[in-house]
Amino acid sequence: MSKFDLYINKFATGEKTSVCNLVIDGVCQYESFVEGLETIMVKELKKISISLWQLSENKKPRNKNFIRGKGLEDFRELKTKNLRLYYLVLKPYGLIICLGGQKTNQRRDIASLKSLKDKIIQHIKDYGALEFIS
């Protein structure tokens, strides 16, 4: 069974809402997303990063969307022209960045979200809580 941890996203410096990266078996999902990008995407990544800061300040980023689909009610996405970043709204943790990818793979990425949420919930049931790591 996978181990899930959290750590605060480096752009989420606001004091209103916690925005964390999900770490699965030691692999940070946000960092994996960034590592998979080409430098040409820097402008779009900046936009996503600004949106993460805005979320931490309880602002409403204009590129935030709900995700339609059964079992996906608690997920949101931050989107740019080519990029998608998916996060889960989960009390009491705040916003958990679960997955990032490109528009071309969004169907596959969205399809994996529900089972990911189920695994996180199961982890919380088994271990009592998600741990914050530094």
Added chain:
Amino acid sequence: MEHLNSSLDFDFKDLLCSKEFWEENFKTTFFEAIEEYLEENNLTRTDFAKQIGVSRGYISQIMNGDSDHRLSKMIDLAIAMKKAPYLYLKDLEEVIDKADSGKSVDINFKEIEEKAEKCEFLENRTRSVHSRHAGYFYGSLRRTAHINTNLNGAFVHLKVECIENEQPIKYFELNRSLNILDSSYKLVHEV
């Protein structure tokens, strides 16, 4: 102002120094203001566009933040929403220092204004108390308040405890570290 470099490895400080950060922040503030205005006035984007004499597409562009709009048009929009568009320029180094020390760099002007009004209100209450040489002070305060104020040139901390139903404030406790202000102490210690 620095522009984006091509590296994907940037941090929050780089973000603060980028044009994109402030532009996006400005656009979001405007977006939120329009959204709030439409909600409060039960208007659609089309209604609002008609009201200010622009196309619906133009309002959508602003809401989506896709375009770089003229300052004069933004001011027109603000006035149409009956808002005064203030501008506040803060030293960028101070903002970066704030971020470095782990504090929020966001400024909520509405919140600050409300706090300032509250402080002013409490200060006026305190002055009112000091102006009375004896007797009771009837206040509409509803809870314990801690007031930092200046009495005869010295900084003091007042604890004001209130009771309900417009009854007199129970007592004022003057927390002094120096042997000063005897007359003031008597005035406020027990009313």
